[in-house]
Amino acid sequence: MDHLIVTVFAPDKPGQVEQIxxxxxxxxxxxxxxxxxxxAGQFAGILRIGVPADAYTDLKNALEGLSVHGIRVLFAEVGIDSGPRRPINMxxxxxxxxxxxxxxxRLLAEQGVNVESLVTNVDxxxxxxxxxxxxxxxxxxxLELTLDALQARLETLADELMVELKLKADE
Structure with missing residues (x-):
């Protein structure tokens, strides 16, 4: 079984996910x-699809064909896992x-921390x-980075930015 990593973009309206x-x-x-x-009136998503090797090209072409319905797709290479990491909520x-x-x-990258999920908003x-x-x-x-060490580095930055920052180990 092969995998496709697909990013989709389309005007937001009922039925887009069903078409995909x-x-x-x-x-x-x-x-x-x-x-x-x-x-902002747009629909976007990323998905991972399992596909038999003999159907890979046909599925990829069919997904590209959704452009006639205003659904644009981009394909990414399936990545290599960077190894074990501990999940932390911020x-x-x-x-x-x-x-x-x-x-x-920037600070997170300097510490070797991977951003696995990020949701932001302004209110x-x-x-x-x-x-x-x-x-x-x-x-x-x-695994070699302690939560305390990361907390200390982030607290220095939080003071500079004048933000409140909380880290919590995923339980």
Whole structure:
């Protein structure tokens, strides 16, 4: 069994996921996992599909053919796992400003931490009109990096950025 990693983009409207799922099933594929979302009138997602080797090319061509329905697809190479990591949850809240994501992810990359999931948004603060940036992430820590060491590095950055940052081991 081969795998396809597919990113899909389309205008958000009912039936988009069904069209993709029908295409996959019709061409012998098996929908294994996905992350999908709606944002600013658009639908986007990434999915992993299992497909028999003899159906691989036909399924790939059929997915590309969804463009007639406004569904665009991109294919990625199936990656090689970078090894075992410990999952850690990170929450960040602070006044919004350009560069927060860049600064935090730079520090994480320097420590060998993998960002496995990241959800961000900007909302007005409850008691003021200031915009608050919020991020929730699942991080993959290298086994040799302690949570305390990462916490110390992030706290220094959090003070510079004037944000509240919490790390919690995944239980």
């Amino acid at each position: 799922a029908s295409c996959i099933a019709k061409h012998g594929g098996n929908w294994l996992e996905s992350r999908m979302t709606h944002m 929450e960040l809240v602070g006044n919004d400003r350009p560069g927060i994501v860049r600064d935090v992810t 007005p603060a409850p008691m003021s009109s200031e915009l608050l940036f919020r991020a929730n992430a699942v991080l993959g820590l290298p």
